[in-house]
Amino acid sequence: MSIALVDANNFYCSCERVFAARLHGRPVVVLSNNDGCIIARSEEAKALGLKMGTPIFQVRELIERNRVEVFSSNYELYGDISARLHEVLHDFSPEVEHYSIDESFLRLDASRRQTLDSIGREIRNRVRKLTGIPVSIGIAETKTLAKIAGYHAKRSKKTRGVLDLTGSPHQERALGLTPVEEVWGIGSRYGEMLRGSGIETALDLREAADDWVRQHLTVVGLRTVHELRGVPCLSLEIVPATRKTVTVSRSFGAEVETLCDLRAAIAFYVSRAAEKLRRHKLAAGMITIFIETNRFKDDRPYVGSATLQLAPLTDATPEMLAVAACGLESIFRPGRRYKKAGVTLGELAPIETLTRRLWGDDENERMKILMQTVDCLNAKFGRDVLRWGMFVNQGTWRTRFGKRSPRYTTKWMEILQIGSNSRFKK
DNA sequence: TCTGGGGTCCTAGGACCC
DNA sequence: TCTGGGGTCCTAGGACCC
Numbered sequence: 001m002s003i004a005l006v007d008a009n010n011f012y013c014s015c016e017r018v019f020a021a022r023l024h025g026r027p028v029v030v031l032s033n034n035d036g037c038i039i040a041r042s043e044e045a046k047a048l049g050l051k052m053g054t055p056i057f058q059v060r061e062l063i064e065r066n067r068v069e070v071f072s073s074n075y076e077l078y079g080d081i082s083a084r085l086h087e088v089l090h091d092f093s094p095e096v097e098h099y100s101i102d103e104s105f106l107r108l109d110a111s112r113r114q115t116l117d118s119i120g121r122e123i124r125n126r127v128r129k130l131t132g133i134p135v136s137i138g139i140a141e142t143k144t145l146a147k148i149a150g151y152h153a154k155r156s157k158k159t160r161g162v163l164d165l166t167g168s169p170h171q172e173r174a175l176g177l178t179p180v181e182e183v184w185g186i187g188s189r190y191g192e193m194l195r196g197s198g199i200e201t202a203l204d205l206r207e208a209a210d211d212w213v214r215q216h217l218t219v220v221g222l223r224t225v226h227e228l229r230g231v232p233c234l235s236l237e238i239v240p241a242t243r244k245t246v247t248v249s250r251s252f253g254a255e256v257e258t259l260c261d262l263r264a265a266i267a268f269y270v271s272r273a274a275e276k277l278r279r280h281k282l283a284a285g286m287i288t289i290f291i292e293t294n295r296f297k298d299d300r301p302y303v304g305s306a307t308l309q310l311a312p313l314t315d316a317t318p319e320m321l322a323v324a325a326c327g328l329e330s331i332f333r334p335g336r337r338y339k340k341a342g343v344t345l346g347e348l349a350p351i352e353t354l355t356r357r358l359w360g361d362d363e364n365e366r367m368k369i370l371m372q373t374v375d376c377l378n379a380k381f382g383r384d385v386l387r388w389g390m391f392v393n394q395g396t397w398r399t400r401f402g403k404r405s406p407r408y409t410t411k412w413m414e415i416l417q418i419g420s421n422s423r424f425k426k
Numbered sequence: 427t428c429t430g431g432g433g434t435c436c437t438a439g440g441a442c443c444c
Numbered sequence: 445t446c447t448g449g450g451g452t453c454c455t456a457g458g459a460c461c462c
Contacts, residue, residue, distance in 0.1 A: 032430035039430070055429040073430090100462045187460050218436055220460080247432055254427095296429055342431090 002116055002166045003236070004108045004139045005146040006089060006123060009154065011102035011133070012040035015081050016071050018132035019408045019416055027068040031056055034251055034400045035072050072401040080409045085131050092123050097236045105143055105236055120162035139164040140171070143234045144227035147184040148174060148202055175228065178202035185224040190217060202228060242350070243280065248273040249342020252397035255294060259332050262291060262341060263325065265397045269343040270324050274317040277345055278375060283313040283354055285347030287320055289327040294339035304331030313347070313354055316367045317374075320345075341397075 008014060012030040017023045027044035031037065038045075038054050048066055050059060056070070063070060082101045089096050095107040110116045120137040127135050138150025145165060152174055153163040165171045181191030183202050193216065199205050205213075206228040214222045223233040248269040256262060266289060277284060290305035306327035310320065324343065406414035 034428085034430075036429055053430085057428040060428090103462075185460065189459065218459085220436065241434095243433080245433075249431065251430070294429090340430095344432095 002108050002110075002139050002141060002164070003143055003146045003232075004093075004106050004116075004120060004123070004137055005143070005150040006104045006106065006127070007136050007138070007150045007154065008085065008102040009134045009136055010040055010042050011082075012071075012073065012078055013042040013045075014133045015074070015078050016069075016405055017042075018081065019405070023069055027066055028071070029063075029068055030071045030073050031403070032073060034253055035402050036251070039073065070403055072404040074401075074404050074407060076407045076410045077405065081131060081133065085127060085133055085135075088127050088130050089123065091126070092119065095236055095238055097238055098240070099237075105146065107236060108139060116164040116166060117162060120164060121160075124161055135161070137162045140166055141230040142227040142232045143236075144184050144224055145171070145230065148178050148182075151178060151182055172203060175203035175206060176201050180205055183224065183228070185220060186217075190221070242348070243282075244348060245344050245346050246273050246276050246280075246282075246284070246348070247342060247344040248276070249290070249340065249344075250399050251340045252338070253400045254396040255337040255339050256395070256397050257335075257337055259329070259334075261395055261397055262328060262332060262338060264395055265341050266291075266324055266328050266343065267321055269341065270320050271317055273343050273345050274315065274320055275375065275378075277348070278315050278371060281351050282348045283315040283351050284320070284345035285310055285313045285349065286345065287323055287327070288344040288346065289324050289331065290342050290344075291328070291331060291338050292340040293336050298337075302333060302336055304333065306331050310347075313349055315351060316371055318367075 010028075013023075013028040016028060016030065023042075025044065026042070027048055027050075028042040029038045029045050029050060030040040032039045036055060038050055038052060038056060038059075041050050041052065045068060048062060048068070050062070050068070056063070062068075078101060086096065086098050086104060089104055089106055093106040093108060097105040099105055108116055108119055110119070114122075116139050120139055124135055124137055127133060136150055136154040138146045138148065138153050139162075140146045140149045149163045149165045153159045153161055156163070163174075165174055178201055179191075180186055180194050180200055180202060181188060183205060186194065186205070194200075194205065197216075199208060205225060208225060210222060210225070213225050217224070226233050250265075250269070252265065256265070270287075286307060287310055288305055288307040290303065292304075293302045295301045308323050308327050310323060314320065406416070408414060408416050
């Protein structure tokens with residue numbers, strides 16, 4: 001029994017390439033909301049020295065000089081391609097964990113007919129053929145080891161994208177070649193601390209004493225170390241765990257000062273959060289509203305947050321809007337310039353487990369039908385065809401997506417056109 | 427001018443209870 | 445001289461992930 005990690009290469013950039021042949025072989029980057037930071041880079045862009053998380057304005061010249069292709073993020077497109085990719089994997093194993101938008105784990109068995117390596121190659125070819133996305137595949141006894149195999153599959157040309165380390169004599173060498181902060185679960189902070197203690201590679205970490213690890217990296221780190229030794233501690237999460245919070249937050253396109261603008265923004269985020277909640281068939285018992293000034297510019301940045309109960313639990317947008325508006329008033333400070341705001345819904349419970357309200361059931365029933373109708377119409381005719389009175393779908397706070405590619409696969413109006421003048425121009 | 431968004435888990439410390 | 449001890453719940457902060 002082995003675990004395979006299927007990891008899409010430079011996923012967002014690869015998605016852009018699927019629909020634009022001219023991007024092949026060229027440096028491509030995808031930006032975060034408001035076209036702020038670089039969050040994905042093609043190999044060619046990495047080679048130019050463009051780093052993950054860099055604010056675009058700091059590298060503007062480099063980008064122009066090298067004619068780097070720049071895109072705003074197009075989450076609708078990426079999400080849709082991710083779902084297709086996930087579907088392809090189900091042909092290869094009944095046990096698939098959709099770990100993130102660009103990574104999946106699956107349980108794999110070698111057979112008399114086929115080695116793990118050749119199964120991996122078949123997966124890679126099939127995904128490429130059916131989705132157009134290149135992937136790297138790492139295979140080993142545990143998730144953490146599979147991640148390390150994947151790390152080398154992606155970087156070493158010799159592997160041609162697939163590396164099986166299950167029971168392999170090469171496993172120790174691979175661990176020795178893995179910088180400790182590349183181990184899944186070891187970030188930059190722990191990495192620094194470990195290097196200070198002479199632990200520099202995944203192999204060093206594997207050999208560290210349990211007590212020491214427990215003390216310095218908590219039980220989480222201890223699990224990681226056991227996984228490096230080939231003892232599975234992290235199981236495949238085939239059924240996604242029920243989520244505990246739902247957050248919608250954004251930086252504004254431009255700073256805002258008035259309560260009126262903040263109300264509009266918060267109302268917009270509440271609507272989105274409530275839609276997400278209903279899609280997951282959950283209700284919330286708690287809502288947190290927060291607003292922030294610009295932490296990069298402000299000497300004394302202000303962060304205000306208010307948490308309020310939603311009693312009884314609800315999934316209805318109007319009920320949340322009313323509570324959110326109260327929360328906002330309590331944290332608003334006039335005379336400040338706000339750059340970001342957000343909403344978190346908590347104390348989530350599956351909607352069907354809720355007891356019926358003691359009274360007002362008619363009202364409740366009407367609200368349910370109203371919500372279903374709104375969601376349904378918005379799904380059919382486009383988001384925000386129906387909106388709640390409080391939010392005006394415009395204003396300087398709206399997120400900027402200056403360079404978004406068409407939503408080729410999810411919007412009829414933006415479907416790929418062949419041989420005609422594309423409506424999308426750089 | 428321009429600096430992302432959405433999650434999870436663990437620990438320590440304080441409040442409170444018996 | 446010597447100020448219990450254990451349990452639970454909550455929160456803030458810190459670490460991590462993509």
